[in-house]
Amino acid sequence: xxxxxxxxxxxxxxxxxxxxxxxxxxxxxxxxxxxxxxxxxxxxxxxxxxxxxxxxxxxxxxxxxxxxxxxxxxxxxxxxxxxxxxxxxxxxxxxxxxxxxxxxxxxxxxxxxxxxxxxxxxxxxxxxxxxxxxxxxxxxxxxxxxxxxxxxxxxxxxxxxxxxxxxxxxxxxxxxxxxxxxxxxxxxxxxxxxxxxxxxxxxxxxxxxxxxxxxxx
Numbered sequence: 568x569x570x571x572x573x574x575x576x577x578x579x580x581x582x583x584x585x586x587x588x589x590x591x592x593x594x595x596x597x598x599x600x601x602x603x604x605x606x607x608x609x610x611x612x613x614x615x616x617x618x619x620x621x622x623x624x625x626x627x628x629x630x631x632x633x634x635x636x637x638x639x640x641x642x643x644x645x646x647x648x649x650x651x652x653x654x655x656x657x658x659x660x661x662x663x664x665x666x667x668x669x670x671x672x673x674x675x676x677x678x679x680x681x682x683x684x685x686x687x688x689x690x691x692x693x694x695x696x697x698x699x700x701x702x703x704x705x706x707x708x709x710x711x712x713x714x715x716x717x718x719x720x721x722x723x724x725x726x727x728x729x730x731x732x733x734x735x736x737x738x739x740x741x742x743x744x745x746x747x748x749x750x751x752x753x754x755x756x757x758x759x760x761x762x763x764x765x766x767x768x769x770x771x772x773x774x775x776x777x778x779x780x781x782x783x784x
Contacts, residue, residue, distance in 0.1 A: 574620060575619070575620045575621060575691040575694050576602060576617065576620070576621040576622075577594055577599055577601040577621070577623070577624060577687060577690075577691070578601070578602055578603075578604065578610055578613070578614065578623040578624070578648075579591060579601055579602070579604065579623075579624050580603075580604050580607055580623060580624065580625045580626060580629075580637070581603075581624075581625075581626040581629070581653065582606075582626065582629045582631065583605075583626070584603075584605055586626070587603035587604070587605070590603070590624060590683075591603055593683070593684070594684075594687070597684060607625075607629060607632040607637045608631065608632065610623070610637075611640060611641070611644075614646065615644065615646075620691075620695050620697070620698035621648055621694060622648055622649040622650070622651070622671070622687070622693070622694040623648055623649070623650050623651070624651045624652075624653060624674075624687065625637055625638070625652055626653045627652045627653060627654045627658050627662060627665070628658065634652050634653075634665065635661060635664065635665055635668070638650060638665060638668055638669070639668075642668070649670075649671045649693045649694050649697075650665070650669070650670045651671055651673065651686050651687065651690055652665050652670055652672075652673040652674070653673075653674055653675075653676055654674070654675050654676065655675070655676055671689060671690045671693060672686040672689065672690070674686055710755060710756050710757065713755045714751075714755055717738075717748060718748050721734055721748040721752065722752050724737060724738075725749070725752075725765055728765075731745040731746055752764070
């Protein structure tokens with residue numbers, strides 16, 4: 568397990584405390600951090616407050632809330648936490664439905680420890696990747712938010728390949744003023760040059776320009 572993956576928390580959600588105790592012991596034996604919940608509602612509250620990367624192992628059948636309903640609640644909250652479902656023998660069709668809705672894997676009870684750990688590690692890697700992408704997007708949004716309205720206009724023109732003269736004509740300002748705005752954009756975006764912004768960040772910047780930050784759990 569990499570140092571990055573070791574920072575991923577594994578939530579365990581099952582109304583059977585004996586199950587979560589066993590899973591916690593198994594994860595602890597290979598130094599994987601976990602936190603157990605017997606209540607889906609308590610898990611949802613904790614997931615929304617968790618500041619880092621996480622994935623969850625969820626029982627498909629629980630009296631308070633089914634695993635599929637829990638998956639739907641997370642989706643409605645904009646949470647992309649990777650999920651693994653624990654299923655009984657007769658739940659395969661429901662587990663397939665969960666996979667189609669975005670679950671990473673399902674593990675049948677009684678489960679093979681090595682198969683379970685392999686699935687958890689896969690989910691942890693995915694969670695770590697998604698978390699890094701969210702952090703990168705949030706950082707980009709903060710830098711974009713620091714731009715003035717005029718600088719944002721100049722940036723959008725830069726991203727479609729307009730020169731300073733073309734931008735100046737389009738905005739009704741002088742090329743020298745455009746160059747001042749370009750320099751400010753480079754500084755605020757933390758780039759070495761405007762060319763670097765266009766070459767390396769054009770795709771992500773165009774996606775982020777509406778200033779819509781990704782939603783966390």
